[in-house]
Amino acid sequence: MQFKEYGAWALLVVLTAGACARPGAESQQPAPTDAAEPEEDTTEEPAPRRRSEPSVEPRIANLVGLMPLSSTGADEFLREHPAFDGRGVLIGILDSGLDLGLPGLDETTTGEPKVLDVRDFSREGRIExxxxxxxxxxxxxxxxxxxxxxxxxxxxxxxxxxxxxxxxxxxxxxxxxxxxxxxxxxxxxxxxxxxxxxxxxxxxxxxxxxxxxxxxxxxxxxxxxxxxxxxxDEERDKGLxxxxxxxxxxxxxxxxxLFFDNSAHGSHVAGIAAGHNMFGRKGFNGVAPGAQILAIKISNNARGGLSVTGSMLRAMNYAADYAQQRGMPLILNMSFGVGNESEGEAAIDSLVTEFALKHPDVLFVISAGNEGPGISTIGFPGSAEHILSVCALYPGVFSGSRPAGLAIDADVIADFSARGGETAKPDVCAPGVAFSNVPRWNLGGEISAGTSMAAPQIAGAAALLQSARLQANRAARATDLRQALIASARRYRHATFLDMGAGVPNVNAAHEWLVAGHQAGVYSIRAQPDGGNTSLLEGAYRRNGLASPADTLQRFVIRSVAGQPAARFLLRSDQRWLRAPEVLELSGGPATVEVTYNTRRLRTPGLYVGTVYATPASDTLAGPAFRLINTIVVPRTLNQPFVEGRDLGPGRFQRYFFAVPEDAGGLTVEMEVRYRTQRGSLFLFEPSGQPFRGGGSEEAGRESRVVRIEVRGEDLIPGVYEAVVVAPDNSALSYDIRAALPRYTVDQIGTGPSAVIRKRANVPELIQDAAVFQRSNDSSANTDDVRVTATDIGAVTTITVSGTGDTPKLLPVAVPEWTREMIVDVRLPDGAWNQLTDFGLTLFDSAGAQIDIGPLSFGFGRHEFELARRYRGKTLQLEFFPGYAHLQPPPSWQAEVTIYLIARTPAKLDAAGGDTTAIILDPGESTGLQFLPPETRAMPDGFVPLIEVVAMPAGGAPMRRWGRLN
Structure with a gap:
């Protein structure tokens, strides 16, 4: 399962004391038709320059706290209890491998070997x-x-x-x-x-x-x-x-x-969890420096960190057997995950849940994913039950200067951190940026960010707690460690459960919870298919709003899954619109809890998250044993263009939900920062929760104060889209957001080429100040005309690619000289994604050298491959590489693959019938336009011309569509 991480930008923050936001995706729009083609640098790219020193001198990094241990109180706990440093505990790092030559991964605080064993289940190092x-x-x-x-x-x-x-x-x-x-x-x-x-x-x-x-x-x-x-041989630990x-x-x-780390991810994660005297600096430690490590490689790193068939399951079972044979308590850390397409149906989630129940002495810690900040973005297997799913904070130490009155050490929720929805996840949050170990070939990459870095913070914290219990001769069960961390957590006031789960744990408080003798039960919760709820899991989730005014009842079924005795729970709601019974009696069989919604309090558009807490009546000091999460979205309809101005504090975010009908033809969302000195980020998420496939984020304030995300006609998915505006972690943001559906749509592109233009029925009255997307330099914005242009932007083909088992499949692609980039869409059949843990997409040259990687994060994936001059006019190879959750792959697989070859010089097409700049239609009316055929390009076999048609009204949102000229 491939991982994402954000590295270089975090380092830039430290060195420049500037604000940091996640880089925006590049636009997929072709260059303007009338733009001159830039001269190209025809020289070969030099090999990347290898650094000889870390990005920050380790002494300084340790001094200023770039291994952030204070957020969870791990540093304070170790000062008070230096012997409870993880000794006696084994942490399994299921990751990209680990570099055994790094200082910090050689021995524990007591002089024992740090890494007890290493195993490779990825086959990347298999030698025939x-x-x-x-x-x-x-x-x-x-x-x-x-x-x-x-x-x-x-x-x-x-x-x-x-x-x-x-x-x-x-x-x-x-x-x-x-x-x-x-x-x-x-x-x-x-x-x-x-x-x-x-x-x-x-x-x-x-x-x-x-x-x-x-x-x-x-x-x-x-x-x-x-x-x-x-x-x-005597210098064997000094190699790259x-x-x-x-x-x-x-x-x-x-x-x-052969076991190695050609990613650096696993080495970095291991250093956070349990590094000791890293970089040769005494006292530069990870969370649990006394713990030992079992390092298991599960990913093919060259393909983008792809977990291969059965590697996760083999690694889990090997680790559990290894720890059992040696009588060691085990904490597993897996900083991997991809997007959930249909929460609750992923095979790996079921396998992880089954493993957790089968091994009650093993705590499994998994990263929540990096597809945030939209809701319903928790990845699998971070959505499995009975594990700890960890979201990420952006530590204040990495933020540089802050406004007066805001502490330098104030952490914020990382914008990339995945959020819950159908799942009652994440469980807890921890720092998601750190300065940690990397192999010598990756010197300079010591600072990385992602929920991958947050998970080992919690794995290390759990090792501290277990180490303390071992020395009291009272080894803790996994469920007690899990519950102690959750019970000790505190959530930020402005955040919901979807953002942070229970919040940020405190190791001392968790230790006190365990010492007090509290015990946790193991429960399974399922929201029932009532009203508008679409969830199959623990959380009730109404993304499309209430199904009707009568949609006021939601049932949850609770089961005890570990043979616990009968229990009585006190129920409490944290929202006035959410009501629950006062008591739940849970004995032998499942029990149903009915909660009700006050719909009069659910009318203003926005996000509503309510939680019912269930606390054991016999031990109220233990905190809630489980929670019933209710999420209701009240979307805006965009019957009129939406405009709002707002101010956000540092690291804060604002969500907007827009209901987009099937006939909308497109969607445009725009954000403008009010001051040139400010920066802000705009994110867009599809109705499924997946980041918008055309480029899900843009950043304003560097090159432009205005950023825009356009959903093309062929990319539109009916349902509720979510836009999120995020302020930088160290400065405030004043912004305006605008969103609108197009007044005119391009319904289809046909032979000729031709296009059908339609004016949407029931479009709002065109009002000057409401028409927020004007044609640039157009003084005729008080008219309701539409300008239509057509451009030949390249070539396209769609084919079905089939493979056998999990064997990689190669597809040759002839790239014409006129090509600037290749865009590849991969669409798996319905349900296929749930059986996978990964699906790799890699581009190679004719000699087998890797050009770029674009592994999928969902069952539909799109990747842009920029093509240097030396690849044009050549036949390249696309590789498709599935990795399955179970030990044995199915006999075959297939995928629908669309390949776009984008031309360096797009060619504008003339209208066959004359001028097309002043078309006026009545609502619901459509018209056909014919264009002169494009000039002939050299086309690879199976490709046809790719045409873009743009309808740009004088007032209102633009609309564009790509189509093939058959």
């Missing part, structure tokens, strides 16, 4: 081995010759096996440059022999062409051995990438997997 025969002192294999084999023969008798470890499949430089020579085309011979200690690897680590100066490297679990290329070895057997033959 062949049985070989060697005579004499020379080994010849894979086009390479290595001397010194005689000493190997003296160490181990036949059989001998050999394979090739290639840099090219590992991605791009610098991650794929194993020996530091600034390319990714090297190949290394891997010789496998059997020694008295088991299978061992011998490889030419120092690149001198000899094997007689190399030591055998065994499975990491045997001797904790590892190596780095380009270095002598440190590699360990895993061996297994099939029918007596060795199976070799």
């Amino acid at each position: 081995l062949e049985l070989i025969t060697v005579t004499g002192d020379t080994l010849s294999f894979g086009g390479q010759t290595l001397s010194g084999f005689g000493q190997v023969a003296g160490l181990a008798s036949p059989p001998y096996y050999a394979g090739i470890f290639r840099e090219l499949p590992l991605g791009t430089v610098p991650a794929a440059d194993l020996n530091g020579n600034n390319n990714n085309t090297d190949e290394f011979v891997m010789l496998v022999v059997r020694t008295v200690s088991g299978w061992a690897l011998i490889t030419d680590v120092d690149n001198d062409g000899r094997l007689d100066d190399e030591a055998p490297i065994h499975d990491y679990s045997v001797a904790s051995e590892r190596f780095s290329y380009g270095l002598k 990438m440190t590699i360990a070895v895993n061996f297994s057997e099939v029918d007596g033959r060795p199976v070799l997997d």
Whole structure:
């Protein structure tokens, strides 16, 4: 399951003390027709320059608190209880791997090995081995010759096996440059022999062409051995990438997997959770420096951090078995996740929930996802039950200067942090930015942001609590650790449960909860299909508003799932519009709670979130045992263009919901910051909660005070869209937002080319000050005409791609010389996304070198591939790579793939019947327009011209549509 993270921009904040917002997506609109094509730089891109020092001197980073431990009180807890530092606890890092050569990941506070074992379930480091025969002192294999084999023969008798470890499949430089020579085309011979200690690897680590100066490297679990290329054995921990070895057997033959971190994500996460004396600085620690680590690689990093088929499930089970065999309490951390397409139906959620119930002594901590700030964006498996789903804060220490009266250490909710909806998630929040370990090839990338960084904060906090309980000879159950953290959490006053869950935990308070002897139950909650509720999970969710004035009742069914005794709960609502009974009696079977809504308090457009808290009557000091979450959206109809001005404080956000009918033809949302010194971000989310596929965010205030997001006709999905305006974390924002449906629509693009233009029925009266989207430099805004233009912007094709099992599928694409970029839409069949944990999309050149990655986050994905000059006129390869939740993939899969080739120079088309700039229609009336055919371009087989038609009224929102000329 691929991860997202936000790194370089966070570093910029620290160095410039400026505000920071998530980068906006680039617009997909083609260049203006009359724009001159810019001259191109035809030189080859140089290899990325490798840094030799961290982005911030580690001493300074530690001094100023760039490993933010104070938000959860972890630093205070460790000062008061230095021995409760995680010792005795095992943290499983299910991630991209881990670099074993990093200071901070070598030993614990008590001198024990930090990393007990490493396993690779991703197959990215799998080396295909062949049985070989060697005579004499020379080994010849894979086009390479290595001397010194005689000493190997003296160490181990036949059989001998050999394979090739290639840099090219590992991605791009610098991650794929194993020996530091600034390319990714090297190949290394891997010789496998059997020694008295088991299978061992011998490889030419120092690149001198000899094997007689190399030591055998065994499975990491045997001797904790590892190596780095380009270095002598005594300097093995100073290489760009440190590699360990895993061996297994099939029918007596060795199976070799190499364990490494060519992403840096897993190393960064591990440092946050349990780093000790990182960067060689005494006292520069993660949350639980005394804990030990089990590092399990689940992702193919070169393809964008893709979890592969069954890797999550294998990793979970391996970790649980490993901890059980050694009698160690286990905390699992998985900082991975993709978007939920239909909450409650993902296979991996069911597997994780089943695992949590089967292993009541294992606490599973999972990142909530980075698709925020819209609601209904929690990713799976962060939406699984009985785990801790973690959202992200943006720590104040990374924000630079702040207005007078606002503390420098004030944290805000990170805009990227996913929000709940159908799920009663997230559970808790923690800092989602940190300065932590990265492999040496990634020096300069020490600061990263995402819920990936928040989850290990909570995993580390849980290890502190479990360490304290172990030393009291009272190991805590996972459900008690979970509930202690939730009970200790406090939510920001302006935030809802959807934003932060219970809030930010406090480790000391959680410790006191456990010491007090409180115990938590395990309950399953399901909102019933009442009224407008569309949720299948714990939260009642009415995104389309109340189904009718009579939609006032919502039922929840509560079940005890861990054999707990009968219990009595006191129920309390936190909203005046939400009422619940005072008491719930829960005994052997399920119980139903009926809550009611006061619809008179639910009339103003906006978001309403109400929670019913259920507290054990026998232990009210324990806090709520569970919560019943109710979410109701009251959308705006946009019968008139919407205009609002508002002020937001630092880090605050404002939501707007717009009901868009099926015949709307498009949607335009615009945000303008009032002062050039300010900045702000505009986000748009589709009715499903997915970020708008055409580019879900824009930032205003740098290059322009006004940003606009347009939903083209073919991209429109009927339902309730959500727009969110977010202020920078360290400064206020004054802004105006405008939203409107188009008065005129482009209903279709046909042969010829032709277009059908329609004026929507029941359009609002055109009023000068209400027509908020005017044609630029147009003095005729008091007329109701529409200007229609058509442009040949490139070529398009749609094909069905089929594959077998989980085997990657390659699709060749011939790219004409005239191409500027390639846009690829991938649409999976209904329900297919729920069986996956990932679906990779990667572009390669003809030699197999990676150009770019665009893994899917939902069952529909769109990615823009910018094409450098050297790729034009060539045949490139698109790779599709599914990863399934279960151990075995289905026999086959398919996807609908649309490929857009966008021209560097769009060509405006003349109207066949004359001028098209003054069309006037009555409401509901439509007309057809014919355009002269475009000039012939060189088209790849199967492609047809791609036409864009734009209807720009004198007053009102514009509308555009892309279509194919068949």
